[in-house]
Amino acid sequence: MDAGEFHGRELGKFKQAAFAVLPLGSFEYHGPHSPFGTDIFLAEGFSNLIRKDLNGVIYPAVPYSSCPGKTANYEGTISVRPSTMIEYLSDILEGILKLGIHRIVLLNAHDANMGLTRSVTEYVTIRHPEAKFLLVNWWQMVEVGKSAEIGFIGTSGRGHGGPFEMSAVKGLRPDLVNVKPEDPEFREIDKYSTLPYVTVEGSPEAWDGYTGLISQTAIDKGKMIVKEAAENMNKLIENWIFGTKEGDNHESGVKKANNRD
Template structure:
């Protein structure tokens, strides 16, 4: 159920919800082939595929957020200062707590939201000891090693504006991803280590506001990605609620 559809006389639906879902997007350049609202479409799309039988209430997607320097320089990106989005999200989360909902899924579609999601969750659980936050980045709901099974060749497809992300967008809005023959493809850079790490650069290699072998974006791949992601997401939420 979507929170914006609840009438004032039906506020008990909020009190009785098992959890809230707050989708997190961005308004950001994703290349010439992709919509500026890529992360909004993905956050909305996955939120509305969460199994309604789990008993969640879906709140409106947060459309504006902090964007990294590597996309900030591209026209079309509208970024919010990190301190502002942090305070804004704290107020939203505190408002949800005051409705009586103490479990929240932060369903994220933008890499730049990962840090602030953790920060505000730690803050709010300090105020409400019975609060529980589940931070879900949709792209992590599909194993990287599933690339070949999905249909990618010679690439994992991952990366901002790359074929993995854009295929997922095509699954929700096939009309909004348009790769032309002349659009530049950018090969993936080999990782520095097999271990997890974070590298922040103003101008990464193999980058022009997007990356990847974008000619491999397809609706069929997108359907496989979304199917895998939402199955794993629903299972994760189910386990969280039961435990």
């Protein structure tokens, strides 16, 4: 269901929904081969792949967000101050909750939204104890170990504007990505540790507003990525809404998330 199509006399439709979906994007430079609206197209695209029988209502995507220094300084990027974004997103979520929808999926396509969204949802639950949020980053719906199976050679394909992300865009909108032979490519930097860590750099190595072996971008890989991500996303949402049944052959993403604190 598309929330933007509801009429004023149809407020009851909101209350009938099992959950709301708020797609989160950005307007950000993704390299010469990729659209500025990459994260918007991905957030909206995956929102539209949520199964109808799960009975969710999809809200319009948030198109602008805070962008890191490594992309904010590239011409064309529009970056919103984090403080503004926190207040703006808080108001949106509270507006949805006031309609009686207590479960909200935040379907994110922009890395810099992760911290902001977690802070906002934790804050909103103080004011609305009945609220339940599921934060879904679409790229985490495909295991990194499946890179070779997807068809990436000598690379995971991951990274901003890289072949994994841009193949996914091609899987949804084949017309939006255009890699040319003269576009520079960047090999991945060796990881500092096998353990999780975060680095923040204004000018990373192997970077010019994007990264990766972009010549490996392809629509067939994109279709595989989109299919895998959509299936896992729907399993996760289904488990979150209805719970898991004993003997399920897949582990709930909710359980995984609960074990990360």
